[in-house]
Amino acid sequence: MSPLFESALISAMLASTIRGTTPILLAALGEAYVERAGLLNLGIEGMMVAGAFSSFVVALNLNNLLCGFLTAAVVGLALGLLFGFLTITLRANQIVVGLGLTIFAHSMSSFLHRVIFGNQFPILFGAGGTHEIPLVSQIPVLGQALFNQHGLVYLTFLMVPLMHAGMYKTRFGLRIRAVGESPWAADAAGVSVDRIRYRAILLGGLMAGLGGAFLALGDLAFFVPDISMGRGYIAIVVVMLGKWNPLKVCCGALLFGMAMALTSTLQVTGIKISPDFILMTPYLVVIVTLLLFARSTNLPSSLCIPYERGQKGQ
Amino acid sequence: MRKTDFIILALLVLTSLAHHPALAGDPPKRVGMALPEAGTDKGWNEQGKVGLEIVAKKYGFPIELAEALGYGDIKPTLRDMVQRGCELIICHASGYQTAAPEIARETGVKVTTVENHKAITAGLVSDIDTQPQGGCYLAGWLAGKMTRSNTVGIVASAEPPTWNRMSAGFAQGLKASNPQCRLLYSVIGEAAYADAAGAKRNTNDQIAVGADVIFGLGDGASFGMLQACSTKKAKDGGKVWFIDVIGDKRSIDKADVLLSSVIMDMSVVYDEVIRSFMDGTFGKQHWVAMNNGAVYLMEPNQAVPGSVREELKTIRPKILSGEIQVVNWPASVDLHKFLDETFPR
Numbered sequence: 001m002s003p004l005f006e007s008a009l010i011s012a013m014l015a016s017t018i019r020g021t022t023p024i025l026l027a028a029l030g031e032a033y034v035e036r037a038g039l040l041n042l043g044i045e046g047m048m049v050a051g052a053f054s055s056f057v058v059a060l061n062l063n064n065l066l067c068g069f070l071t072a073a074v075v076g077l078a079l080g081l082l083f084g085f086l087t088i089t090l091r092a093n094q095i096v097v098g099l100g101l102t103i104f105a106h107s108m109s110s111f112l113h114r115v116i117f118g119n120q121f122p123i124l125f126g127a128g129g130t131h132e133i134p135l136v137s138q139i140p141v142l143g144q145a146l147f148n149q150h151g152l153v154y155l156t157f158l159m160v161p162l163m164h165a166g167m168y169k170t171r172f173g174l175r176i177r178a179v180g181e182s183p184w185a186a187d188a189a190g191v192s193v194d195r196i197r198y199r200a201i202l203l204g205g206l207m208a209g210l211g212g213a214f215l216a217l218g219d220l221a222f223f224v225p226d227i228s229m230g231r232g233y234i235a236i237v238v239v240m241l242g243k244w245n246p247l248k249v250c251c252g253a254l255l256f257g258m259a260m261a262l263t264s265t266l267q268v269t270g271i272k273i274s275p276d277f278i279l280m281t282p283y284l285v286v287i288v289t290l291l292l293f294a295r296s297t298n299l300p301s302s303l304c305i306p307y308e309r310g311q312k313g314q
Numbered sequence: 315m316r317k318t319d320f321i322i323l324a325l326l327v328l329t330s331l332a333h334h335p336a337l338a339g340d341p342p343k344r345v346g347m348a349l350p351e352a353g354t355d356k357g358w359n360e361q362g363k364v365g366l367e368i369v370a371k372k373y374g375f376p377i378e379l380a381e382a383l384g385y386g387d388i389k390p391t392l393r394d395m396v397q398r399g400c401e402l403i404i405c406h407a408s409g410y411q412t413a414a415p416e417i418a419r420e421t422g423v424k425v426t427t428v429e430n431h432k433a434i435t436a437g438l439v440s441d442i443d444t445q446p447q448g449g450c451y452l453a454g455w456l457a458g459k460m461t462r463s464n465t466v467g468i469v470a471s472a473e474p475p476t477w478n479r480m481s482a483g484f485a486q487g488l489k490a491s492n493p494q495c496r497l498l499y500s501v502i503g504e505a506a507y508a509d510a511a512g513a514k515r516n517t518n519d520q521i522a523v524g525a526d527v528i529f530g531l532g533d534g535a536s537f538g539m540l541q542a543c544s545t546k547k548a549k550d551g552g553k554v555w556f557i558d559v560i561g562d563k564r565s566i567d568k569a570d571v572l573l574s575s576v577i578m579d580m581s582v583v584y585d586e587v588i589r590s591f592m593d594g595t596f597g598k599q600h601w602v603a604m605n606n607g608a609v610y611l612m613e614p615n616q617a618v619p620g621s622v623r624e625e626l627k628t629i630r631p632k633i634l635s636g637e638i639q640v641v642n643w644p645a646s647v648d649l650h651k652f653l654d655e656t657f658p659r
Binding site: 006008009011012013015016019020110114118119120121122123125128215219220221222224225226227229260261263264265267268270274275276279 | 353355467473499500502503508509511512515516518519520522534537541544549565659
């Protein structure tokens, strides 16, 4: 092993893993609920970019990070509502609406960035700060990597068991799963399919917006167009990898986050492998994992299918 | 002559006048420019846009700018530029190597490509390539003198020929300046030009193992590198210096970590292109290089000692005269081999 593989590098890699996993995990946890309810939200990438941009602008102007995160949540909710209106109420094609939303959010944030900042890229001082947890942060190697992170990182990982419980231990979770599997049966049982789907997509939008806000305010402290770099789509893959189970989704996101962190770490160690191959690692890991563990994946039966009461074939 | 015949004839005359090519000696009536990313990235795209604006002002032609086109099929955009009357289109990305010559052959409108020597066609396609390694040799020399830990890092957003030449030139200058130095090299992604988060991750890792000078090849991604250098301390608790490329980021360097930048002044090359258009020699190879003034090392940070500045001033003419032969490795395979030989691990 290279002498460069020292504790500081391992600690940096673990910290990168956690930090890189967080925005994907936030978006994926919300998307797990969305897909369980029978909606496929390809607009998640755009919601992340919109969340990143809006949070950054508000936090910069008000000099208040909390307002930035709240704005991202509101913007995520608004875009979720728009997606819901188009796909649930108007029954438009979910894939087309999702991609349209992503293109719209990308273009609009890029345009507004130009209008507001011109060719300047202001940095939000104070953003990206970490909160050290006493005692545990002193554990060698692991301490600083795991327990000296941004507040939203802790919150995100705390949400995993809560969202798992919400999915499998609550009436809301049961209704979400019922609506995604057989909406007509849920409807017959008195569950409002549209209302449940609206709630799911609002949750998904909120989480995606927060995921984007973490990129701009928690990780980078600035905004650049294309800040998300496909993390929204990765979140969708991670949801499928985790079979819509929040605990497994978390494992999938961590796996991808670690693979991404490794691409940098392996290169720094000077390992004699072509960078081209190292950079393939995250995607190879996902493909291999899908092949090994997701062969029996059963999509929610009504995924991507609009529901209309009494419609033939449902 | 019947009224309808007269109208048709008049329309034909007007149309032929509208499409009449510029006379020899005239600058193009309108110039199009296709950029893969926003022209505000303080890097390759912004330098291209600003360079063309300077030349447009000099020769008095309007610009048709299309930004953030990505690396997909840009042919519809180029056709649109042709319809809008562009007599020259500059496709400012190596990713447009296929589309640009195709449009030139299809429409007869002159185009300028990047890093596509084979496409050069007299009167139709000219090419711009970079020879920035001389400027990067100077940057490497500067890094070798400013490092305290004797560990310097290169973070590249991809491995196109320009980045590879720059990395090799930098490594050679570093070795000449400080033979004891260790060099780290990381690539963010296949085309991670805008991946600021990935850039920050790679830079953080290099800082973690002791790098205190980072040479960043990034476009939009370099914002992440600058951010990492601004927020992380080196192992000795001091600053982590950042050396940028192509553009000037001094206006956003609030932490004062920007050591210098290898600037590419694209207006120099675009001026050559427009002159070739005017004198009828269009369809040549143009170089972004030190010898025509298109590449130079930006005024270093105030923290750089006067003695080092003097050394840099002494080395520059040696590079220009060929006394110092700077390596030219555009292919990533050759670059990796060179790095392994120069800085064995």
